[in-house]
Amino acid sequence: MNDDPNAFTLGPLQAGPPCCEPQPVIQVRNLSLRYNRQAALDNVSLDIYKGCITALIGPSGCGKTSFLSAINRMTDLIPGCSIDGRILVDNQDIHHPQCDVQALRRRIGMVFQKPAPFPLSIRRNIALPLNEHGTTQKTEVTAITETVLRDVGLWDEVCDRLDVSALSLSGGQQQRLCIARALALNPEILLMDEPCSALDPIASGVVEDLICSLQGRYTIVIVTHNLAQARRIANYAAFFWVKDQAGQLVEFGRCRHIFESPRDELTAAYVNGARG
Amino acid sequence: MLLRAKQQIRDGVIQGLIYLAVLLVSLVFFWMLFDLAHGGAAHLSWQFLTESPIDAGRAGGIASILVSTALILLVALTASVPLAWATAVLLAEFVPAESAFGKIVRFSLYVLAGVPSIVFGLFGNAFFSIYLELGFSILSGGLTLACMLLPILTSTAEAGLRAVPDTYRSSAAALGLSRTVALTHLILPAAAPTLAAGLLIGIGRALAETAALLFTSGYVDRMPGSLLDSGRALALHIFDLSMNVPGGDNPAYASALVLVSLLLCINILAMKLAYGLQRKKIMT
Numbered sequence: 001m002n003d004d005p006n007a008f009t010l011g012p013l014q015a016g017p018p019c020c021e022p023q024p025v026i027q028v029r030n031l032s033l034r035y036n037r038q039a040a041l042d043n044v045s046l047d048i049y050k051g052c053i054t055a056l057i058g059p060s061g062c063g064k065t066s067f068l069s070a071i072n073r074m075t076d077l078i079p080g081c082s083i084d085g086r087i088l089v090d091n092q093d094i095h096h097p098q099c100d101v102q103a104l105r106r107r108i109g110m111v112f113q114k115p116a117p118f119p120l121s122i123r124r125n126i127a128l129p130l131n132e133h134g135t136t137q138k139t140e141v142t143a144i145t146e147t148v149l150r151d152v153g154l155w156d157e158v159c160d161r162l163d164v165s166a167l168s169l170s171g172g173q174q175q176r177l178c179i180a181r182a183l184a185l186n187p188e189i190l191l192m193d194e195p196c197s198a199l200d201p202i203a204s205g206v207v208e209d210l211i212c213s214l215q216g217r218y219t220i221v222i223v224t225h226n227l228a229q230a231r232r233i234a235n236y237a238a239f240f241w242v243k244d245q246a247g248q249l250v251e252f253g254r255c256r257h258i259f260e261s262p263r264d265e266l267t268a269a270y271v272n273g274a275r276g
Numbered sequence: 277m278l279l280r281a282k283q284q285i286r287d288g289v290i291q292g293l294i295y296l297a298v299l300l301v302s303l304v305f306f307w308m309l310f311d312l313a314h315g316g317a318a319h320l321s322w323q324f325l326t327e328s329p330i331d332a333g334r335a336g337g338i339a340s341i342l343v344s345t346a347l348i349l350l351v352a353l354t355a356s357v358p359l360a361w362a363t364a365v366l367l368a369e370f371v372p373a374e375s376a377f378g379k380i381v382r383f384s385l386y387v388l389a390g391v392p393s394i395v396f397g398l399f400g401n402a403f404f405s406i407y408l409e410l411g412f413s414i415l416s417g418g419l420t421l422a423c424m425l426l427p428i429l430t431s432t433a434e435a436g437l438r439a440v441p442d443t444y445r446s447s448a449a450a451l452g453l454s455r456t457v458a459l460t461h462l463i464l465p466a467a468a469p470t471l472a473a474g475l476l477i478g479i480g481r482a483l484a485e486t487a488a489l490l491f492t493s494g495y496v497d498r499m500p501g502s503l504l505d506s507g508r509a510l511a512l513h514i515f516d517l518s519m520n521v522p523g524g525d526n527p528a529y530a531s532a533l534v535l536v537s538l539l540l541c542i543n544i545l546a547m548k549l550a551y552g553l554q555r556k557k558i559m560t
C-alpha cells in the first residue's frame with residue numbers, strides 16, 4: 001500500500017472532453033465508516049471529478065454502497081453507523097453542523113440498486129419531490145416531467161398512461177423512472193448503486209446508454225459489478241477491496257489505467273477475473 | 277412402501293383432527309348465532325330499534341340505549357385515536373426500535389392490553405367519576421373505554437407503519453424530502469388500510485364492553501341529554517336485562533342479536549380491509 005494520501009488522485013489530465021481539466025467536486029479525506037463496532041470502510045481518500053463518470057468496483061461487501069451513502073449522508077438514517085474523516089462537496093464539509101442535509105441531498109441525487117418508485121402514479125412520482133422543493137406551477141411541473149422522462153427514454157412508453165401506478169411498470173421502467181425522478185430535481189451529482197443489477201440485458205443496455213448520455217451534464221458515481229460496463233462508461237475507476245475485515249481503496253485512476261495497466265496486483269487480478 | 281403408508285396414515289389423522297377442530301369452532305359460532313336468532317328475531321322489529329325502553333326494558337325498545345352506545349363510542353374514539361396514532365407514529369418513525377424510551381412505552385402498552393376490563397372500570401370510576409367529578413356519565417364511560425382502546429389502537433397502527441417498506445423512507449430522504457413529507461404523502465397513505473382495520477377492531481372491542489362501563493357510564497336507560505348524563509351501553513343493557521330483570525329474556529335476546537350483527541358487520545369490514553391490503557402487497 002502507498003501511504004501518500006494523494007496517491008489515489010492523478011492530478012491534472014491531458015486528454016479531451018468532458019474531463020479536460022478535472023476539477024474535484026467531491027473530496028473524500030480519510031473516510032472511515034463503521035456499523036456499530038464493525039468497520040466497513042477504513043481510511044478512504046478519493047476525489048470525484050466534475051462532469052465525469054466514476055465507477056466504484058470491488059467484490060461484494062467491500063463497502064461500495066456504504067461509501068456512496070456517506071456522500072449524501074444517507075448513512076444518517078442507519079442506526080449505529082458512524083463516520084470519521086471529511087467529505088467536501090464543492091469545498092463545503094457535509095458534516096458541518098450548518099450543512100443543510102435536505103439541500104445536500106437535493107444537489108446529490110441517488111438511485112438505488114432496487115428500483116424504488118413511490119406507490120403513486122407515474123406523474124406524482126416526479127411531481128411530489130418537485131412540489132416539495134418549491135416548483136408548484138403546474139405547467140412547469142408538466143414540462144419538467146416530460147423532459148426528464150424523455151431523457152431516460154421512458155416518455156414514449158408511458159406518455160399515454162402517466163396516471164397509472166408506478167408500481168405497474170416493469171422493473172427496468174421503474175428504475176428509469178427513479179432515475180428520471182432524481183434528474184427532475186436537477187442535481188449536480190448523481191450517485192447510482194448498481195442501477196442495472198436488477199434489470200435484464202436490454203433494459204440494462206438502455207440504462208447504460210442513458211448514463212453515458214448524462215456524462216458531462218452531471219457528475220456521476222456509479223457502483224457496478226459489471227466490469228465490462230464500468231470499462232465502457234466510466235472515465236475514472238476506484239477499486240475497493242476488503243483488508244483486515246474493512247473495505248479499503250486499493251487503487252484509483254483513469255478507467256483505462258485501472259483496466260489496462262493497474263499498478264496494484266490485486267487490481268490486476270480482479271479486473272482480469274482472477275479473484276473476487 | 278410401508279414407510280409411505282405409515283406417513284399417509286399419519287397425515288390423514290392429523291388432517292382429520294384439524295378438520296374436527298375447525299368444525300367444532302364453527303359449530304359453536306353458528307350454534308350461538310342460531311340461538312340468538314331463535315330467541316331474539318321474534319322480538320326484533322323496527323319499533324324495537326326506535327322506541328325507548330319501558331318498564332326496565334321489558335317493553336319498548338332500545339333507541340336510547342343505541343344513542344348512549346354511539347355517544348360513548350364517539351367519546352372513546354375521539355379521545356383515543358389521535359393519541360394512539362400519534363404514539364404509533366412516534367414509536368415507528370421517530371424513536372429507534374431498540375431505544376429505552378420505545379421499549380418502556382411498548383412494555384406499558386403491553387401490560388395495559390392485558391389488564392382485565394373490570395380493573396379499567398374501577399380505575400375509571402375512581403379517576404373520571406370521582407376524582408374529576410364527572411360522575412356516572414357518558415363522558416367518564418367513554419374516557420375509560422379510551423384508556424382501554426389505547427394499547428390495541430397503538431400496536432396495530434405501529435405494526436402497520438412498520439410494515440411500510442423502508443425503501444419509501446430512504447427514497448424520500450434521498451430526494452431531500454423531509455420526514456414529515458414522507459410521512460404525510462407516502463407512509464400514512466400506505467399504512468391507511470391497517471390503521472382502518474385497527475380502528476374497526478377497536479370499535480368492536482368498545483361495543484362489546486360491559487365491565488368497564490358498569491361503574492363509569494352507569495345504567496340509566498333514559499335518552500341522554502348531554503355527555504354528562506348517565507347512559508346505558510348496549511352490552512350493559514343485555515347484562516341488566518338477563519340478570520336483574522325477570523321477564524327480560526326476549527328483549528335481552530333481541531338486543532344481543534343487534535349487538536352481534538353490529539360486531540359481525542364490523543369484523544367483516546375489518547377482514548375485507550385486511551384482505552385488500554394483503555392483495556395489494558402481493559400485487560406490488
Ligand SMILES: Nc1ncnc2c1ncn2[C@@H]1O[C@H](COP(=O)(O)OP(=O)(O)OP(=O)(O)O)[C@@H](O)[C@H]1O
Pocket residue numbers: 035039040059060061062063064065066067078247
Ligand atoms: N445497515 C448495516 N448494518 C450493519 N452492517 C452493514 C450494514 N450495511 C452494510 N453493512 C456491512 O458493511 C460492509 C460493507 O457493506 P456494503 O453494503 O457497503 O458493501 P457493498 O460493497 O455495497 O457490497 P455489494 O456489492 O454486495 O452491494 C459489509 O460487511 C456489510 O455487512
Ligand SMILES: [Mg+2]
Pocket residue numbers: 064065066193
Ligand atoms: Mg452494495
